[in-house]
Structures are given as structure tokens and as C-alpha cells.
Amino acid sequence: MTTTTQNAVKKLTHFIGGEMTPGKSERFGDVYSPSTGEVIALCPLASTEEVNEAVEVAHAAFEKWKRISLGKRVEVLHRFRALLVEETNRLAEMIGLESGKTVADAKGEIVRGIESVDLAINAPHLLKGEYSVNVGGDINSFSIKQPLGVVAAISPFNFPVMVPLAMTSMAVAVGNAVILKPSEKVPNSALYISELWKKAGLPDGVWTVINGDKEAVDTILKNPKIHAISFVGSTPIAEYVYSEGTKNNKRVAAFGGGKNHMIIMPDADLDQAVTAFLGAAYGSASQRCMAISAAMPVGEKTAEAFVAKLKARVAQLKVGAYTDESADFGAVITQQSKDSVLKYINESIEEGAVLTVDGRNPEVNAPEKGFYLGATLLDHVTPDMKIYRDEVFGPARIVVRVSTLDEAINLINSHEFGNGVTIYTESGPAARKFTQEIEVGMVGVNVPIPIPVGYHNFGGLKRSKFGEAHMFGPDTARFFTKSKTVSERWPEAKEDSKTEFAFPSSNQ
Missing domain, CATH: 3.40.309.10 (Aldehyde Dehydrogenase; Chain A, domain 2)
Known part of the structure; x- marks a missing residue:
């Protein structure tokens, strides 16, 4: 909890239902400018009730968003990408102010983040299923991929834009509603990204930012309407998120530390x-x-x-x-x-x-x-x-x-x-x-930092990653969708029915 006089600096908000929403918990954390050591804002720390209320809003938005055509979703992604490019200088300034990294470094981060949006724009290709004709007995089989519902991303302080974009762009594109819990050390960038999503035409409630600390994280881990969680942070916390998330029957991709x-x-x-x-x-x-x-x-x-x-x-x-x-x-x-x-x-x-x-x-x-x-x-x-x-x-x-x-x-x-x-x-x-x-x-x-480009999978081994998913690349489409296999048959005319007790095979 903050030790700063709360009237001295600006109180930030959450972003829920398409609106900047003040916190209700009356708990705040100090947001510093590392370059000066000064407190530049107060970050609201959401209560369990606030997180759960935001999830309900996101769930209602998902029910509509999942029915919107892929083409319409991609239109939103295109507009969002254009806004990221247009606002690069302002975003880079914001990243530098609250994370301490140089403006040049921040601009490089934004460019890498846009790669994830580029991949998400190609979601229609990644969502294509398979189709087999007459697998047996005039039955055709095909697969379909559908969004999971409400999914969550818990992002770190060191990449306030790149990592949230890598975690969430594909999730939005394939039809999910997203809850982002950014690091409470760098909340401004996430809130500004929220404004860009809204300007791009994303329906209210599909994108949510909940600021908070461990109470917010634990609520995300337990809420039954959140179906998947992507996390980046230290290895001990990554292991905790993976353990608690999977215990609550969620898909979890938790990325930890490295040496x-x-x-x-x-x-x-x-x-x-x-x-x-x-x-x-x-x-x-x-x-x-x-x-x-x-x-x-x-x-x-x-x-x-x-x-x-x-x-x-x-x-x-x-x-x-x-x-x-x-x-x-x-x-x-x-x-x-x-x-x-x-x-x-x-x-x-x-x-x-x-x-x-x-x-x-x-x-x-x-x-x-x-x-x-x-x-x-x-x-x-x-x-x-x-x-x-x-x-x-x-x-x-x-x-x-x-x-x-x-x-x-x-x-x-x-x-x-x-x-x-x-x-x-x-x-x-x-x-x-x-x-x-x-x-x-x-x-x-002979490559100094072997980070894959946005259309290749990103992820470590051993205790650097918990779960089988990846943060960049085509695995993100698989992680944020569920697969169904459909077998269908359309008889040409009424047939004499005969009960079969043998296990069905393709030899029929």
C-alpha cells in the first residue's frame, strides 16, 4: 500500500466495460519514475469483488464478440495496429517515464509488440480446420476451433507494451475477451493501450485492464469464468501461477526467469x-x-x-x-x-x-x-x-x-x-x-539475443517455462482456442435402421 500522500499525485483507474473506472478498494500503490525516484501516480489495487465484477462484464461482451465474423475482427486489429504506429512516440515516452528505459529502447519494444499484432491479423489462416470426406459409411469428418471465453494475461514491468501485446493480440483476434493485469509498477501504458483498442472499434468489455497486486492475481487464478492465463515474471511466481491455475482447471502458460x-x-x-x-x-x-x-x-x-x-x-x-x-x-x-x-x-x-x-x-x-x-x-x-x-x-x-x-x-x-x-x-x-x-x-x-520474431514460438525450457504453450507464434492461436471434431452423415433417402453393437470403424 502506498506511503505517499494520496492527494499529491494523480490516481489512476482500471479500464472496464470500455470506460476508465476508478478503483473502489481505496488501496493504492506508488508508481515511480525510475529516472527521478519520484512518485508520478497512484495505481489502484483491485479487490476480489472488483476483479469478479470485471470478469462478469467481460463474459457478457464475449458472448457477442465470439459471434462477430473473423473478417470484422481483423478489421479492428488493422485499425489497432495503425494506431500503435501512429502513437509510437507517445507510447515510448510513457514507457520511458514509468519503466526507466531509454526512449530508443522503448520504441524497439513497441516495434516487436506490433509483430504480435501482425500475426493476430492472420488469425483466419491459423483458425482453419481440417476436412475429410467419406471416412467411412458416407460420413465426413471435420475440425473447428472456437474461442475459450474470458482469458487473462498477467504481465511484467520490464516490457509494458511488448509483452501485453504478445499475450493478448491473438486472444482478441480468435474471439476471446481479455482481462489484462499489468504490473502495478507500470500501469499507464496498459491504460493507454485500452484507449487505442476503443478507438479501433473493439466492442466495450472485450478488453479489460484490472490493476492490482496479489489479491487481484489470486482472484484471477480462482475465478471459474476465466479459462486461460498467460503470465510473465519471476520463476517462483510463475510456478505459483501455474500450480494454482491448473489446480483450478485453467490452461496456463507461465514464463519465468532465465540465466x-x-x-x-x-x-x-x-x-x-x-x-x-x-x-x-x-x-x-x-x-x-x-x-x-x-x-x-x-x-x-x-x-x-x-x-x-x-x-x-x-x-x-x-x-x-x-x-x-x-x-x-x-x-x-x-x-x-x-x-x-x-x-x-x-x-x-x-x-x-x-x-x-x-x-x-x-x-x-x-x-x-x-x-x-x-x-x-x-x-x-x-x-x-x-x-x-x-x-x-x-x-x-x-x-x-x-x-x-x-x-x-x-x-x-x-x-x-x-x-x-x-x-x-x-x-x-x-x-x-x-x-x-x-x-x-x-x-x-552468432545472434546476441535469440528472441524469435512474432510468427515463431517463444518459450524456454526447464524452470524458465511452466506449461506447454508459447507466447509468440502460432501456438498462441492453439492456446486461446478449443478444438472440436465433428462427424456428420446426411443419408440420401430413408434407410432401414439396424442396430450395430460393434465398435465403429472406417471399413463400413
Whole structure:
């Protein structure tokens, strides 16, 4: 609950039934600007009753939306896409203000989010069923895909636009009503997206934004009229959402954390690898589930050369306010996040890691109260250190030295996370061995962040993902629909009926 004087800043709302709706619970959370450390808004934290009321509104809207033709739905998606493009600058400013990421980074996020809308526009193709003529006894069989009903998305702070669009665009296109529970740290973007849906002509109630904390999440997990849940966040919460959601007979796709490695082989172009590591490791202040966390050079000669080049480049990186066009990345999301990253850095030094670049007290051309951390690099990190085992959501990156490719593969495969991984090499056989043997969901070869484009499936392995669905790609259409198989026969004339007791077969 907020500790701020509530009259000092704007109180935000929910979006229910096509209207901005004030919260009723009288509970609010502070929304900060990470660049200044100031509270910029109060986010309403919905009660159980408010969530359930919103679900009823969404359910009523679904009953009408599911009957609207695919062509009409796609028209809405086209208009929505055009509005996203038109409002990119305003959305990027909003993302920067409440998440701290630079405006350039925010614009890149929006472009990737639009890819999900592009895929959803092709929903008619993905919803096509199958048809078989005369499977036996003049019976034709065919399959149909239908929307589930009300579905929910619970999105994280680090991608206030891209992830909600990836979670929900297809759900809307195939005929569901959507409840979005954005991170209470970044509610403004979701509310603005609501306005764009309304302008695009989406019927009231098909799109809902409920702001809230654990009470709202638990209500979503229990409400029987919510049939599917997509979640992105930390692994412990992802596991909780998956466990509780499936317990309540819901489809759940829960995406958790990652510890993403970059292997640098002795034959790699080191300058290319260093440049790739910088952006993949420190972009968005390292607050990406697909950020490269650990560089893993193979062989001491490779490690020494790589670290020498990397050290000089990391030391030049600049952190600044989201409006600072010269900044490479912005502040972390909260003071608590900053404190957590500092703790990981200090503990790893105590455990024997070598502090190669120290970003704990960066020089920033911005208000001192912002949640700033500079780029930090730690060398000689070992697999038993906490900074290696855990996902660290901030700009503290590590180097883990290995002797062989086999050692690297075994270390990565033994880690609890399996989100993303990449290898830098000029060897085809090494790349083939790596892609075949690695137990990670998204794999790159000379690609710094192996995030698939919007029309390929996104998802990790092991404890990076719970459930079999994916966030991007054609699997989203399958996740948000139910399948029926119909067998039908139309006799040409009245026939003598004869009771059959044998199990039906196609030999008839």
C-alpha cells in the first residue's frame, strides 16, 4: 500500500466495460519514475469483488464478440495496429517515464509488440480446420476451433507494451475477451493501450485492464469464468501461477526467469562477440528475461583476450535518464531492485569473484534520487556462486571461464533455467553440436539475443517455462482456442435402421 500522500499525485483507474473506472478498494500503490525516484501516480489495487465484477462484464461482451465474423475482427486489429504506429512516440515516452528505459529502447519494444499484432491479423489462416470426406459409411469428418471465453494475461514491468501485446493480440483476434493485469509498477501504458483498442472499434468489455497486486492475481487464478492465463515474471511466481491455475482447471502458460549464457569459442571474432555482448547484456539495464547474463569464453587464451576487450567497452557505457539520448541504458525499476543487485555484486566479491568494472556508483547527469546502477562486470565467477545460480535483474554481468565446449554445454544444461543461449563461433560443426545438445528453449548462433520474431514460438525450457504453450507464434492461436471434431452423415433417402453393437470403424 502506498506511503505517499494520496492527494499529491494523480490516481489512476482500471479500464472496464470500455470506460476508465476508478478503483473502489481505496488501496493504492506508488508508481515511480525510475529516472527521478519520484512518485508520478497512484495505481489502484483491485479487490476480489472488483476483479469478479470485471470478469462478469467481460463474459457478457464475449458472448457477442465470439459471434462477430473473423473478417470484422481483423478489421479492428488493422485499425489497432495503425494506431500503435501512429502513437509510437507517445507510447515510448510513457514507457520511458514509468519503466526507466531509454526512449530508443522503448520504441524497439513497441516495434516487436506490433509483430504480435501482425500475426493476430492472420488469425483466419491459423483458425482453419481440417476436412475429410467419406471416412467411412458416407460420413465426413471435420475440425473447428472456437474461442475459450474470458482469458487473462498477467504481465511484467520490464516490457509494458511488448509483452501485453504478445499475450493478448491473438486472444482478441480468435474471439476471446481479455482481462489484462499489468504490473502495478507500470500501469499507464496498459491504460493507454485500452484507449487505442476503443478507438479501433473493439466492442466495450472485450478488453479489460484490472490493476492490482496479489489479491487481484489470486482472484484471477480462482475465478471459474476465466479459462486461460498467460503470465510473465519471476520463476517462483510463475510456478505459483501455474500450480494454482491448473489446480483450478485453467490452461496456463507461465514464463519465468532465465540465466542466459553466451559461449565464445576460440575461433570467434572477438570484436563481434564483445559488441554483441554489450547490447545483449546491458540493454534495458539488463532487465530482460532474455538478457545475456554470463559470458563463457572457452580456453584461457580466449578468456584473457575477450575480457581485455570487453572491460574497456563496458567501462565506456553510460547510464542516464530515459530522456538522455546519449545514455546506453536507464535506471532500474525500483530502489529495492537496485539494492538487490548491489547485494549480489558485494556477495560475489566476498566469494572470490574479480570486480573488473565497478558500476556501483555511476556518474549520472540526472537527479540523484533516480535508481541508477552503472555497468558492472565480474570475472572468475564460478558455478557455485549465488550470482551465477540466480537471475540478477540489473546491470551486473559475469564471466565464467571454461576449458572446452563440452564443459560449457554441461554447465548450461545443469542450470535450473533454460530460457536463452547463444554461441559465437566460425565453426559449423561446433555450432551444430551446440544446437543439438543444449537444453535451452531459444538458441542463437552468432545472434546476441535469440528472441524469435512474432510468427515463431517463444518459450524456454526447464524452470524458465511452466506449461506447454508459447507466447509468440502460432501456438498462441492453439492456446486461446478449443478444438472440436465433428462427424456428420446426411443419408440420401430413408434407410432401414439396424442396430450395430460393434465398435465403429472406417471399413463400413
